[in-house]
Amino acid sequence: MQDVKRTVITGKAISLDGNDIDTDRIIPARFLRCVTFDDLGAHAFEDDRKQLAEKGKRHAFDDPSRQEARVLVVDRNFGCGSSREHAPQALMRWNKGIAAIIGESYAEIFFGNCVALGVPCLTATHDAIQELKKELASDPALEISVDLERKEARAGKVRAALSMPEGARKQLLTGRWDSSTELLEGKAAIASTAKALPYFGHWH
Amino acid sequence: MGKSLYDKVFEKHAVRQLQEGQYQLLMGLHLIHEVTSPQAFSMLRERGLTVPYPERTFATCDHIIPTKSQLRPFQDELAEQMLVELEKNCAQYGIRYLSPKKGEQGIVHVVGPELGLTQPGTTVCCGDSHTSTHGAFGAIAFGIGTTQVRDVLATQTLAMDKLKVRRIEVNGKLRPGVYAKDVVLYVIQQLGVQGGMGYAYEFGGTVFDAFTMEERMTVCNMSIEGGARCGYVNPDATTYAYLKDREYSPKGAAWEQAVKYWDSMRSDADAAYDHIVQYRAQDIEPMVTWGITPAQSTAVNAKLPQASSFAEGDRPLIEEAYQYMGFTPGAALAGQKIDVAFIGSCTNGRFSDFEEVVKHLKASGKKVKPGVRALVVPGSQKVRERMIEAGFDKVFTEAGFEFREAGCSMCLAMNPDKLVGRELCASSSNRNFKGRQGSPTGRTLLMSPVMVAAAAISGGVADAREVFAIKS
Numbered sequence: 001m002q003d004v005k006r007t008v009i010t011g012k013a014i015s016l017d018g019n020d021i022d023t024d025r026i027i028p029a030r031f032l033r034c035v036t037f038d039d040l041g042a043h044a045f046e047d048d049r050k051q052l053a054e055k056g057k058r059h060a061f062d063d064p065s066r067q068e069a070r071v072l073v074v075d076r077n078f079g080c081g082s083s084r085e086h087a088p089q090a091l092m093r094w095n096k097g098i099a100a101i102i103g104e105s106y107a108e109i110f111f112g113n114c115v116a117l118g119v120p121c122l123t124a125t126h127d128a129i130q131e132l133k134k135e136l137a138s139d140p141a142l143e144i145s146v147d148l149e150r151k152e153a154r155a156g157k158v159r160a161a162l163s164m165p166e167g168a169r170k171q172l173l174t175g176r177w178d179s180s181t182e183l184l185e186g187k188a189a190i191a192s193t194a195k196a197l198p199y200f201g202h203w204h
Numbered sequence: 205m206g207k208s209l210y211d212k213v214f215e216k217h218a219v220r221q222l223q224e225g226q227y228q229l230l231m232g233l234h235l236i237h238e239v240t241s242p243q244a245f246s247m248l249r250e251r252g253l254t255v256p257y258p259e260r261t262f263a264t265c266d267h268i269i270p271t272k273s274q275l276r277p278f279q280d281e282l283a284e285q286m287l288v289e290l291e292k293n294c295a296q297y298g299i300r301y302l303s304p305k306k307g308e309q310g311i312v313h314v315v316g317p318e319l320g321l322t323q324p325g326t327t328v329c330c331g332d333s334h335t336s337t338h339g340a341f342g343a344i345a346f347g348i349g350t351t352q353v354r355d356v357l358a359t360q361t362l363a364m365d366k367l368k369v370r371r372i373e374v375n376g377k378l379r380p381g382v383y384a385k386d387v388v389l390y391v392i393q394q395l396g397v398q399g400g401m402g403y404a405y406e407f408g409g410t411v412f413d414a415f416t417m418e419e420r421m422t423v424c425n426m427s428i429e430g431g432a433r434c435g436y437v438n439p440d441a442t443t444y445a446y447l448k449d450r451e452y453s454p455k456g457a458a459w460e461q462a463v464k465y466w467d468s469m470r471s472d473a474d475a476a477y478d479h480i481v482q483y484r485a486q487d488i489e490p491m492v493t494w495g496i497t498p499a500q501s502t503a504v505n506a507k508l509p510q511a512s513s514f515a516e517g518d519r520p521l522i523e524e525a526y527q528y529m530g531f532t533p534g535a536a537l538a539g540q541k542i543d544v545a546f547i548g549s550c551t552n553g554r555f556s557d558f559e560e561v562v563k564h565l566k567a568s569g570k571k572v573k574p575g576v577r578a579l580v581v582p583g584s585q586k587v588r589e590r591m592i593e594a595g596f597d598k599v600f601t602e603a604g605f606e607f608r609e610a611g612c613s614m615c616l617a618m619n620p621d622k623l624v625g626r627e628l629c630a631s632s633s634n635r636n637f638k639g640r641q642g643s644p645t646g647r648t649l650l651m652s653p654v655m656v657a658a659a660a661i662s663g664g665v666a667d668a669r670e671v672f673a674i675k676s
Contacts, residue, residue, distance in 0.1 A: 024637045029617040033282040035242040035289050047644035077398040083333040085349035108433050113349035167225035183359040193219045193230050198465045203454030
């Protein structure tokens, strides 16, 4: 059985520059015409990648030396916009699969979707992110460790303090991020809360 | 200190605290559509889970449905497959499907309120970020992902953290030609697209008190564009008048009981807020976005801002926006030629949105400029029916607009209505992200429906107050 505990995630890294990268950019809407998430990985950032390629530039996701990356480093308000879980699903299914994200901040729905899929999104200060990015840019082979227990990222000579809301961090550490089991256990409490609501089962 | 509506609704719906500190929150209403639900049903099947409260989930089809003809099977096989899946899932689990065949279909955030499903003092969720719309009724309403859709189907609950509450007051009187859309674009411009992170937005003040329910929905709809997962307006006589006699509204003695409950859920006069901001209605002008986030907007007659007027950290995005849009700082947006005009979406696809445009089209007798592709897309089949009864279809088609079937249409590029190449679109929708309207290089200018009509007539961005002689 797959280990569901998320304590330290180690792997190569990939960085993206820019604030407010929305989920339409992570996975363009036309790829949402599907009934499974299976084939989304190949289309992560597809339009951004194409447009840069047309200008003779290269998107990080097209960099041959970054194809094995498991940790994504981003800036502020990553994953804003649409609630589509297809966005984290695409990242999880891109090549080896993004298994952890470090950024300045995340849009809330995106953050919640990631936790529900067991992908930790940790935050660090602007300066720490820039320092990490600089270190990672120097060597594509460099591995980064994202340590949820010690709330720290380690890459080469850089150590960066990380933070994450305690509840989500504990869920990931203990492997209890798959919410269904715990929610199902509340069956009796659900029924009594529903009964106490004046509208539930009465006028609505 | 008193409590806010958010606090009261959260407390009433909190089932228990979970091991890691989150709350298990009961959902009063769950709405689903064809895009974010199929995988959730697959997960239910894989795990052998059932749906214990099927009567609290309602389904519609909006994102993928073509607006030229809703005839089945759809030409797009993938779209057809998604709808077949939705129909099958609803039938298997006993969920009411608002079918196009019965004239019940529409955008999820238009049909919920229309049926009286969205009610004050309740919790509402949907696998769609614009679920914040339903907060207009004094509900706590927010978007969720597909795994959470699974959780709601299986347990009628979600694991949630409690948000902080920011009260946003707009006081005074809006000037003629300034609409709800302008108010929300202004608020987002002031607070930024990440300003609402961690907050629920409570909209209050004399402007919101005077707004109709449809205007309140326009504002709450775009809370998420300001980073706030939910936004709401306290329920009042306007809310109750809207709800009276709708299909799912309480009737008879239950109505009296409901009003009592709804009144009790309003924020207390001495409610504690984590943050309060106040704006003056007279400072708000007709707004237009010029960039690639909903906060990158300006008053229609103002010059486009210089990158240097933004904080240093924001400048790369500002420069990226100018490059993508092909606009120049210091220039005016007015007069900028457009290719497409779109009136519709969950933000501005309701009857009163079209009614206001029709009023100005009739009074001015003006027509869409040749060369501009102009679409009018009702938010639901019921809205469309009412429009036809009122003769709006004729007014629009005679003025040069295409009058379409109900759906999300050109808001989001999942159906045949899309921009082509670098086309520039004046749009009453909610997102101006890169590629949002279906062409990876397409460009969107967000504005009110009346401003879109003014742009369609002028062939370029224009101040609707001048085009339609709206006196200030």
